[in-house]
Amino acid sequence: QVQLVQSGAEVKKPGASVKVSCKAAGYTFTTDHMHWVRQAPGQGLEWMGIIKTRDGSTSYALQFQGRVTMTRDTSTSTVYMELSSLRCEDTAVYYCARAVFFAGDPWGQGTLVTVPS
C-alpha cells in the first residue's frame, strides 16, 4: 500500500538549518506531487509548499519563501524539506503528504523539529 516514511526527530539551535526526508513506497514516485505541512504544538495545520516530483519544480507559501527548499531524489523515491534560519517559532511537527485530487493522501507519520529558545 502507499506509505510515506519520514526521518526522525531533530533538535536544532536557533539560526541553524534542518533537513527532513520523506520516503515514498507503494506507488510510482513521479506520478504525484508532494505537499509539506507543519503543525506547531497545540496549533493548526500550515501549508508550506509543494514539489513536483517529476521535474523538481516547487511552489512555496509566501511566509516560507527564502527560508525553505524542497528537493527530491527520484532514485530513492525520497523528497526533502530544508528549513533554514530556524527560530523558536519553527518548533513543530512537519508532515509530507502525497498530492492527489488536489488534496493530501496519505500523510507521513510526522517529524518533530525542536528549536529550543
Add this chain to the structure above:
Amino acid sequence: QSALTQPPSASGSPGQSVTISCTGTSSDVGGYNYVSWYQQHPGKAPKLMIYEVSKRPSGVPDRFSGCKSGNTASLTVSGLQAEDDADYYCCSYAGSYNWVFGGGTKLTVL
C-alpha cells in the same frame, strides 16, 4: 494568504449530526471545487476524509459528507460515533499551486 475560518469547536451527542463550516474567499473556497477535509486524532497524522468538496476516499464512512455554497464549505458528520471525536481541518486550493488550511475545529462527542 489568510487561513480559512472555522469555528474553534463543535459538539453533538452520539447518533446526532453536526456540521462544521469553513469560510474563505472567492480566491480559494469560492473559486475552486478543490476543498478537502481532514480528521486528526491526538498525536496522529491527519487523515483525508473528503476531497473535491464532496467526494469520499475509499474506506471513509458515508456518515461524512461535504458541500459548498459560495465561499463557504461544510462538513457534516451524521450518526455521530465516539471515534469521530477529533480535530477537523478544511483545506482549499488557492490557485498558482498554493493551498490554505482552516484553523481547525475540535469536535466533541458528548
